[in-house]
Amino acid sequence: MPQLTLYGYYRSSCTARLRIALALKKLEYSTVYVDFANKEHRGEAYTAINPNQSIPTLAADEGDSNGPVYITQSVAALEYIEEAFPDNAVRLLPGTAGDRARVRSLVEIIVADLQPRQASITLERLGNDLGATQEQRVKWSYDWCIKELRAYEKLVTAAGPVGKYSVGDTLTLADVCLVPAVQNAVEKWGVNLAKEFPVLAAIYDNLKVLPEVQAAHWSRQPDAPKE
Incomplete structure (x- = not known):
C-alpha cells in the first residue's frame, strides 16, 4: 500500500479538500506543515x-x-486517492459516467472558477499591481463567491430533486471541494449562506456534522494559531 504524505497549510482550502477526502477514505498519512505565511512554499526545498x-x-x-x-x-x-484506494470506506466518484461528469463539473466550479480568483496570490497581485484596497479585495472575493456558488446551486437543482449532498445521497468529490469553499465564503468573505443559497445551506448542514469534516476545519489543525 502506498505511503502517503500531505504537505499542507492549515488555512489552505485546497489542503482541506485532501484532509476531508483522506479521512472519509480512512487512509493513514503523515503531514508536513508548510508555513505559507512565512513564504516557506517559495523556498528551495518545497519548490524542488x-x-x-x-x-x-x-x-x-x-x-x-x-x-x-x-x-x-x-x-x-x-x-x-479514489483510484488507488477505490474500495476504502466510501467511493467518492459515482458509478455512472453521467453522475461522474456531474461531480466533475461541480468540482471545476470550485477549483477552476472560484478558488483561483480569491487565492492569496490573486489578492496580493490585486493590491500590489493594481492598488486595490483591502475593502476592494474583500468585495472582489465576495462577488466571486456569489457568482460561482450560484452556478453551483443551479447545477445541483437542475438535475431534479436534491438529495442530502451535491449529487444525490452519496458523498462525492464535489462535497469534498464544496466544504472549504463554503467555509471561506462565510468565515472570510461574509456570505450569508442561508439567505443567498438555501439549497447549498441545507447540503452544508448535512456535511458539517460529519466528524471527518469537523476534524478537517482549519481551526483544528496542529499548525493553526492557538488563542
Missing part, C-alpha cells in the same frame, strides 16, 4: 517537489526505486 509553489502536495511512495510520486494539484491528488 512542487515547482509551481502551490499548496498542497500529496506524496505517494509506492515502494519502488523511483521514489515518491509528488502530486502537485489538489484535484489530481483527490482522483489519485
Whole structure:
C-alpha cells in the first residue's frame, strides 16, 4: 500500500479538500506543515517537489526505486486517492459516467472558477499591481463567491430533486471541494449562506456534522494559531 504524505497549510482550502477526502477514505498519512505565511512554499526545498509553489502536495511512495510520486494539484491528488484506494470506506466518484461528469463539473466550479480568483496570490497581485484596497479585495472575493456558488446551486437543482449532498445521497468529490469553499465564503468573505443559497445551506448542514469534516476545519489543525 502506498505511503502517503500531505504537505499542507492549515488555512489552505485546497489542503482541506485532501484532509476531508483522506479521512472519509480512512487512509493513514503523515503531514508536513508548510508555513505559507512565512513564504516557506517559495523556498528551495518545497519548490524542488512542487515547482509551481502551490499548496498542497500529496506524496505517494509506492515502494519502488523511483521514489515518491509528488502530486502537485489538489484535484489530481483527490482522483489519485479514489483510484488507488477505490474500495476504502466510501467511493467518492459515482458509478455512472453521467453522475461522474456531474461531480466533475461541480468540482471545476470550485477549483477552476472560484478558488483561483480569491487565492492569496490573486489578492496580493490585486493590491500590489493594481492598488486595490483591502475593502476592494474583500468585495472582489465576495462577488466571486456569489457568482460561482450560484452556478453551483443551479447545477445541483437542475438535475431534479436534491438529495442530502451535491449529487444525490452519496458523498462525492464535489462535497469534498464544496466544504472549504463554503467555509471561506462565510468565515472570510461574509456570505450569508442561508439567505443567498438555501439549497447549498441545507447540503452544508448535512456535511458539517460529519466528524471527518469537523476534524478537517482549519481551526483544528496542529499548525493553526492557538488563542
